[in-house]
Amino acid sequence: MSNPLTPGSLQGKRVLVTGSSRGIGADTVRYFAEAGADIVVNYRNKGARAEKLGATLRELGGRVLVIGADLTDPASVQAMFETISAEYGGLDILVLNASGGMEAGMAEDYALTLNRDAQLNVLEAATPLMGEDSRVVFVTSHQAHFIRTVPTMPEYEQVALSKRAGEDALRERIPGLAQRGIGFTIVSGDMIEGTITATLLERANPGAISSRKEAAGKLYNVSEFAAEVAAAAVDPVPEDNTRLVGDITDFSS
Numbered sequence: 001m002s003n004p005l006t007p008g009s010l011q012g013k014r015v016l017v018t019g020s021s022r023g024i025g026a027d028t029v030r031y032f033a034e035a036g037a038d039i040v041v042n043y044r045n046k047g048a049r050a051e052k053l054g055a056t057l058r059e060l061g062g063r064v065l066v067i068g069a070d071l072t073d074p075a076s077v078q079a080m081f082e083t084i085s086a087e088y089g090g091l092d093i094l095v096l097n098a099s100g101g102m103e104a105g106m107a108e109d110y111a112l113t114l115n116r117d118a119q120l121n122v123l124e125a126a127t128p129l130m131g132e133d134s135r136v137v138f139v140t141s142h143q144a145h146f147i148r149t150v151p152t153m154p155e156y157e158q159v160a161l162s163k164r165a166g167e168d169a170l171r172e173r174i175p176g177l178a179q180r181g182i183g184f185t186i187v188s189g190d191m192i193e194g195t196i197t198a199t200l201l202e203r204a205n206p207g208a209i210s211s212r213k214e215a216a217g218k219l220y221n222v223s224e225f226a227a228e229v230a231a232a233a234v235d236p237v238p239e240d241n242t243r244l245v246g247d248i249t250d251f252s253s
Contacts, residue, residue: 001223003031004231011036014088015233018042018071018122019098021050023195024139027226028095029057032233038063040084042098044070063088071098071118072110081125091129093233096122096138096170101159103200111159116166123173132181135233138170142244145188146251155204174241183237189245192225220246 015032019025021043033039039057043050047068054066065087069080084091096119101111123136130136143152144163152160167186174184191201191212202209213219220228228245235243 001027001221001227003034004227005031005035005234007034008036009234010093013037013092014040014084014090015093015095016040016042016084016091016126017095017097019044020095021046021053024192024222024226024229025095025097026053027223028097028229029053031227031230032093033057033060033062033064035230036062037093038088039065040080040088041066042071042080043068044098071122072113074121077118077121077125081129085129090131091126092131092134094123094126094130094134094136095229095233096136097229099139099159099163101162111162112165115159115162116169119166120169120173123170127177127180127182130180130182134180134182135237136177136182136184137229137232138167138184138186139229140164140167140186140188142188142190142246142248142251145186145242145244146248150251153201153205156201171241184241185232185235185237185243186241187229187232187243187245189220189225189228190247191219193219193221195222215250217247 010032015037017025017029020029020041029039029041039062041050041054050066054064057064067080067083069076071077099115101115140163143156144160147160147164177184191209225245232243
């Protein structure tokens with residue numbers, strides 16, 4: 001997948017993508033780095049993998065911070081932003097990519113804690129570091145974005161509801177962000193082939209991915225969807241603050 005961002009167009013811009021040591025997040029930070037941005041790679045665990053990505057990104061010439069932080073732990077989030085402030089002096093682009101809720105062994109309220117509460121906490125911690133013309137992007141799924149009107153598979157329902165709760169809570173912040181000159185875009189995509197969520201859904205409901213692919217005609221892969229996320233950080237903010245990626249026929253009829 002070619003980079004949707006012009007080489008050098010983000011020179012001097014400081015970018016944090018949460019959950020960026022693998023998958024969509026990793027491809028998104030790579031696009032930003034190739035465009036000249038200074039990067040913050042955020043991860044929760046498997047630091048060696050994150051450090052390896054950081055080393056690869058540094059070869060592109062920009063600065064790269066690799067910071068481990070549990071987004072459900074306010075103290076951990078605060079420490080991350082203290083490091084960003086000390087090293088970069090501010091932030092120009094925040095991509096709220098980290099999400100979850102299907103992992104085994106987590107507390108019953110984990111999905112809501114991560115997909116709503118943590119998103120708000122990260123945004124609130126980041127906002128003081130962001131100036132005029134900064135951008136925030138929140139990554140979600142059609143299954144979550146449309147959950148109030150279109151049911152999803154039972155295995156994903158609680159995650160979808162928690163991500164929609166997060167979207168709703170973040171939308172309430174849009175007017176205040178706009179007053180500070182900070183643009184906010186929600187990027188919603190269909191199931192993405194190759195992601196951890198898709199793998200877990202397929203494991204819980206064999207045939208789920210192929211059935212959705214047949215219904216939609218096409219499912220984006222990780223790099224294709226990451227390109228949409230990266231582009232959303234520089235393209236004009238949509239009037240409804242929403243960028244829908246992929247077919248939505250089954251969600252809007």
